Amino acid sequence: MPVFAASGTGKTTLAHSLRTFHPQHYTETVEHSGNVTFEALKTRVQHATQNFPANEDRVIPVNIDHRESNPADNAELANIKRFLREPTLGKRVLILWPETAEPLASEMARGYIEIAGRSPVAIPSEIQGPSPESWPSIATHTLEMSNSVESLELLGVNPEDYAAEEYRSLGDYLRHISDDFTNRRVRILQETRKPVRLVVVFVSESPDAGVLTQLTNSTRFGLVDGNALLDATKSSEVGRWWRDHRGLLTQMIVQLDARTFGLPPAVSIPLLRKYSSTATKDLEDLGINFPDNYSIARTISRSDIGKYLNGTVTPTFETRGTPSTVSLPAFTLLSEKGFTAARDKPLNRAILAGIETFLGSQDIESSNFQAETQLDFTPLLPDASFYLEQDAVCLEFAWRKGDFLTPKNRADISVYILTKLRNYARELGHIQNFD
Known part of the structure; x- marks a missing residue:
């Protein structure tokens, strides 16, 4: 069956999709890229069908896709005729020979008819793709x-x-x-010497990802979902702005690999106990044990952000670490003092120090850990940043009181993420002003 159509119409796609379109009539397509001889065709089809059931009686498509603009000569047409009349496999085979030029397909069709006689169907066949x-x-x-x-x-x-x-x-x-x-x-x-990744981290009393699962992609762990963010912020200024720049929003999410995760007290409190310059006394008074580096690395490895950083894509939403009966009251105490007026800055540095310890324990290439410092190749000034292999990872922390990752806070969470995305788009030069 010589077939023809312009390049890009979908000839090869069609040849390999016959079983998809008509599973009751066709088996999977066999690709033949060898010599066009009786023995070569028979050997190829026998090999491809060796695991077919004994009662298989559907047509076997064979696609010869390597001879475009080089039609079969008379000897090859004679071999094709002989193979198609072979009583075991050949009689059930449909040979497809794609061409881009109608004259070549017609020439091959006429040659085959002269050798094999009148075809039961009109050849060649013109392929028409989707409208x-x-x-x-x-x-x-x-x-x-x-x-x-x-x-x-x-x-x-x-x-x-x-x-x-x-x-x-x-x-x-x-x-x-x-x-x-x-x-x-x-x-x-x-525009940047290093690709930039954005990770927004919500630190609160919430024990798991909560409503973040409704604002992120179900197939790419933690990747923010632009549609979900816009749906949650219909009445906000930043939501309306991004709806007017929908293409840029998608572009920024993809280019920044923008992710969001929650950090529960079972993870944050051990990090603050070990590394914080301001919270350690309060946590010591509450009886929070001083963790060693091994405990820190293990705690982070069980968290969602830890699994993201070490390449484990399946979320577990684990909260193992300092028991919640200890870590939750400790976080509540800290939050009562407030996170505003720059009180969160030493807390951010503590979380960053824990991440550095974790990545070091995993032998993951990382460097240049810094907080509240402008990256040397862009105007960006993230809460914390570090180089992870070839990328610059920017962390933006949101410290919140109570069980924050709940549906009632969906809009506030979305506004925060969209605001960060707009700031990054501006600092990276993708928008010049806020129109």
């Missing part, structure tokens, strides 16, 4: 799937902005969108 009206939705779905972001709508480029009728094929249309996005991504990365 141009459907291309924007296909492009959007492709971008979402390839970037593993379930709520992604624009990825910095909007498929609806590209006139489908101006492109020769779906492939050309997708390639143009892909090239534009790649160029934007390269430009952004070139």
Whole structure:
């Protein structure tokens, strides 16, 4: 079956999707890239079908995709004829030979008919891909799937902005969108000497991620969900601003790999006991034991932020560490003194020191741990930062009283994250003013 269509129409995709479209009629497609001889075809199909059930009687598609613009000669057509009349496997095979030029496909069809006789179906066959009206939705779905972001709508480029009728094929249309996005991504990365990651950490009495699970991606651990953030902030200024810059929001989330995690008292209190210059006396009076480095590393390794930093993608929301009967009252005591008026700055440094200890225990390449210090290659001034392998990780801490990660605080949490994202977009030069 010679088939033809312009490059990018989807000939190969169709050839490999026959079973998907008609599972009752076709087996999975066999790819043949060897010589076009009787023995080569028979050997390839036998190998590909050796695990098929004995009663398999569906058609076996064989795709010859390596000979585009090099049609079969008379000897090869004779071998194809002989193989298709072979009584065991050949009689159940459909050979597909894709071409981009109709004259070549027609020439091969005429040659086959001269050798094998009249074909039971008209050959060659012209392949027609999806209608141009459907291309924007296909492009959007492709971008979402390839970037593993379930709520992604624009990825910095909007498929609806590209006139489908101006492109020769779906492939050309997708390639143009892909090239534009790649160029934007390269430009952004070139603007900084190191890729920047953003991690927003909510430190409170909440024992687990709570409502953060509703504001983050279900397939990429802790990655913030732009749609969920906007849905929770419809009446806020920053929410309205980001709705007017929806493409940039998605772009910033992807480029910054923007994540958010909760830090429960079972993790924060041991770090403050060991490293804080202001809280250690209060915690000592409450009987909080002074932890060693091993205990610190183990405690962080069980937390969500620890699992993110060491590459473990599955959240466990563990709160093991200092028992909650001890750590919770301790955190409550600290919060009563307040976290404003720069009282959180030494607390941020304590958490950063614990992370440094943890990463060192894991032999993960990391360096340049600093708090309240501008990065040397951008105007960014994060609460804390460090280099993790080739990336600059920026930590933004939100210290809050009580069990904060609850649905009633969804809007406040979302406003905080969106505000940080806007600040980073401004400092990295993606927006010049707040219009």
